[in-house]
Amino acid sequence: xxxxxxxxxxxxxxxxxxxxxxAIEGILQKYPVGRQASAILPVLDLAQRQCGGWLxxxxxxxxATLLKMPFIRAWEVATFYTMFHLTPVGRHHIQLCRxxxxxxxxxxxxxxxxxxxxxxxxxxxxxxxxxxxxxxxCLGACVHAPVVxxxxxxxxxxxxxxxxxxxxxxxxxxxxxxxxxEDGKGT
Ligand code: FES
Numbered sequence: 001x002x003x004x005x006x007x008x009x010x011x012x013x014x015x016x017x018x019x020x021x022x023a024i025e026g027i028l029q030k031y032p033v034g035r036q037a038s039a040i041l042p043v044l045d046l047a048q049r050q051c052g053g054w055l056x057x058x059x060x061x062x063x064a065t066l067l068k069m070p071f072i073r074a075w076e077v078a079t080f081y082t083m084f085h086l087t088p089v090g091r092h093h094i095q096l097c098r099x100x101x102x103x104x105x106x107x108x109x110x111x112x113x114x115x116x117x118x119x120x121x122x123x124x125x126x127x128x129x130x131x132x133x134x135x136x137x138c139l140g141a142c143v144h145a146p147v148v149x150x151x152x153x154x155x156x157x158x159x160x161x162x163x164x165x166x167x168x169x170x171x172x173x174x175x176x177x178x179x180x181x182e183d184g185k186g187t
Contacts, residue, residue, distance in 0.1 A: 054085040090132035101142040
């Protein structure tokens with residue numbers, strides 16, 4: 001699992017873009033007055049996207065202030081969920097599911113392909129900042145095991161060959177082709 005640790009930011013205070021501020025206004029309207037802290041997950045997600053895929057401490061502080069909650073509570077949420085990253089990740093952040101169904105269907109081989117192709121282990125970022133790897137628990141798509149998530153996209157029914165192709169495509173900035181179920185399995 002990705003090692004999470006606090007990273008102090010030297011980039012100054014975090015400020016949401018005007019576009020994200022507008023999006024946050026819409027999010028907050030979904031919650032009762034005085035319960036704005038319930039919006040912590042989507043607001044942290046917006047902050048992370050604005051920061052390029054990770055959450056510097058200053059962004060978590062800004063979210064806590066915005067939602068009128070103690071910093072420690074926002075910090076607890078950010079450190080609990082593997083979807084949040086407290087250190088920089090690669091442009092293509094690869095999450096490898098290692099839970100039993102994926103493991104039985106060959107996730108160890110997929111991980112070996114990623115590690116040897118990219119020259120990094122789980123929790124690391126390639127020196128050029130293009131890729132990072134993270135082992136995660138069930139991604140909720142076991143019917144298509146083994147499954148890998150790359151940023152917001154799922155790659156399903158992965159084989160060592162298809163994983164290599166995906167990595168090669170991403171290295172040349174080509175979006176991998178959508179996978180097609182081979183046996184009529186739905187998503
Ligand atoms: S076990 Fe891998 S997606 Fe569920």
